Amino acid sequence: MQSASTRAAGARIEFYRKTGKLHPRTVTGRYNSLRWAMVWLTQLVFYGTGWLRWDGRQAVLFDIAERKFYLFGLVLWPQDALLLAVLLIASASALFFATALAGRVFCGFACPQTVYTAIFRWVEAKVEGDHLARLRLDQAPASARKLALKAAKHVLWLAIALWTGLTFVGYFSPIGDLLPRLLATELGPWEGFWVYGYAAFTYLQAGFAREMVCLHMCPYARFQGVMVDAETHNVAYDSARGEPRGTLGRKQAASLKRAANGTAAAATAGAAQGDCVDCGLCVQVCPSGIDIRAGLQYGCINCGLCIDACDEVMGRIGAPTGLIRFAAERTLAAAAKAPAPRPALRRPRVQAYLALMAIFTAAGAGLLATRTPLAVDVLRDRQALSRLTTDGRIENDYTLKVANMLEQPRRFRLRVDGPAGVHLTGADSFDVPAGSVRPLPVTLSSAADPEVRGAHPIRLIVEALDGAPARAVEQTAFILP
Ligand code: SF4
Numbered sequence: 060m061q062s063a064s065t066r067a068a069g070a071r072i073e074f075y076r077k078t079g080k081l082h083p084r085t086v087t088g089r090y091n092s093l094r095w096a097m098v099w100l101t102q103l104v105f106y107g108t109g110w111l112r113w114d115g116r117q118a119v120l121f122d123i124a125e126r127k128f129y130l131f132g133l134v135l136w137p138q139d140a141l142l143l144a145v146l147l148i149a150s151a152s153a154l155f156f157a158t159a160l161a162g163r164v165f166c167g168f169a170c171p172q173t174v175y176t177a178i179f180r181w182v183e184a185k186v187e188g189d190h191l192a193r194l195r196l197d198q199a200p201a202s203a204r205k206l207a208l209k210a211a212k213h214v215l216w217l218a219i220a221l222w223t224g225l226t227f228v229g230y231f232s233p234i235g236d237l238l239p240r241l242l243a244t245e246l247g248p249w250e251g252f253w254v255y256g257y258a259a260f261t262y263l264q265a266g267f268a269r270e271m272v273c274l275h276m277c278p279y280a281r282f283q284g285v286m287v288d289a290e291t292h293n294v295a296y297d298s299a300r301g302e303p304r305g306t307l308g309r310k311q312a313a314s315l316k317r318a319a320n321g322t323a324a325a326a327t328a329g330a331a332q333g334d335c336v337d338c339g340l341c342v343q344v345c346p347s348g349i350d351i352r353a354g355l356q357y358g359c360i361n362c363g364l365c366i367d368a369c370d371e372v373m374g375r376i377g378a379p380t381g382l383i384r385f386a387a388e389r390t391l392a393a394a395a396k397a398p399a400p401r402p403a404l405r406r407p408r409v410q411a412y413l414a415l416m417a418i419f420t421a422a423g424a425g426l427l428a429t430r431t432p433l434a435v436d437v438l439r440d441r442q443a444l445s446r447l448t449t450d451g452r453i454e455n456d457y458t459l460k461v462a463n464m465l466e467q468p469r470r471f472r473l474r475v476d477g478p479a480g481v482h483l484t485g486a487d488s489f490d491v492p493a494g495s496v497r498p499l500p501v502t503l504s505s506a507a508d509p510e511v512r513g514a515h516p517i518r519l520i521v522e523a524l525d526g527a528p529a530r531a532v533e534q535t536a537f538i539l540p
Pocket residue numbers: 296301334335336337338339340341342352368369370372382383
């Protein structure tokens with residue numbers, strides 16, 4: 060709340076601190092390599108999977124019009140919504156488990172925002188040069204060269220974004236047709252909306268919003284705090300070792316190099332200051348613009364690039380690496396006599412997420428193993444609950460909807476399980492084409508008996524007559540007036 064004096068002075072409170080455009084410095088090291096390995100892996104899966112074929116059709120396709128989800132040899136129907144829900148919960152538990160172990164490590168290595176920002180920044184560096192060249196170009200007055208470089212970068216960004224939009228929609232509409240129809244401007248309205256919309260989203264998020272998404276827009280950044288604790292391994296600066304920070308004098312640097320002579324231990328010997336030489340490289344390489352030396356911050360995506368930068372500096376001055384490292388808060392506070400962190404699997408939080416993950420993965424596997432590729436729905440004729448025939452019998456009409464969830468046509472048999480005398484009129488076996496729902500009119504008949512009236516529960520049993528066993532049972536009623 061503003062104090063009276065502040066209000067009187069008409070001071071403005073800034074809720075959003077402008078940082079300007081970030082041009083992180085390129086860094087090499089194990090975390091950068093791991094990061095790029097994840098970029099390759101995720102993009103090979105994302106761009107490649109849509110083009111895989113299986114049994115003459117697209118291997119992975121969410122066919123919204125047909126309400127089917129093709130996943131290689133598996134075809135999921137709306138009836139399998141529970142299986143999808145269970146698998147989603149298992150995936151969420153895996154994310155929570157990873158967060159409890161290593162904070163926002165998903166954000167740093169696999170989140171699409173991080174991955175596309177890395178790709179767009181790579182393109183930017185290829186076109187405009189390293190971080191200093193990019194800074195100079197941004198500050199330079201308008202010129203033909205600046206215009207050409209910026210135009211080339213944006214054309215490449217737009218091409219990647221459009222291909223991303225096309226690939227995304229290719230998981231919902233056969234991807235083989237999409238490209239020719241895009242080129243012929245023949246996309247349907249919803250396809251056009253999503254291809255161009257997703258492309259625009261990618262272009263804006265990865266080209267312009269970048270780290271602002273992680274800092275100000277991502278809801279996961281806000282609630283991850285409930286999943287981490289003092290034993291979670293986050294990227295952290297070892298202030299006990301690094302402080303007081305200060306630049307190395309030339310003489311001290313030379314003496315340290317001689318003393319170290321390839322060994323790490325002598326690095327800090329005789330030095331009055333901590334190991335941090337205040338070079339600022341850890342800040343320059345950070346894609347979020349964070350100074351990790353100020354402590355753990357929610358905007359840190361645990362990408363580890365500052366570790367690579369600092370390890371390189373430590374190597375150059377002959378000091379041990381790991382001044383910045385993945386470490387638990389408790390480990391770093393050991394000097395303050397905090398209890399040492401427990402092994403990960405002995406932490407209740409980690410055990411809980413692991414148990415959730417195991418339970419829901421097992422439930423998903425169980426649902427998949429016991430899944431019947433047959434679904435039956437029964438509808439009673441609402442116009443006439445029962446009918447008296449000319450030969451004195453009572454008939455009830457139903458419509459069975461029989462879904463054959465396999466990709467081959469199948470033959471089924473229908474049986475009735477109910478009061479004695481209730482039987483099926485007409486043929487008891489029928490065919491259902493591959494992957495389709497067949498509406499089947501069914502009439503049940505019983506002798507009229509003035510002593511027996513009301514609704515009598517019956518079961519309609521549908522069984523496969525060929526291929527793998529499949530059976531579905533539906534409850535309904537036979538009405539005697
Ligand atoms: S990179 Fe390492 S030495 Fe350089 S400022 Fe950061 S923490 Fe200090």
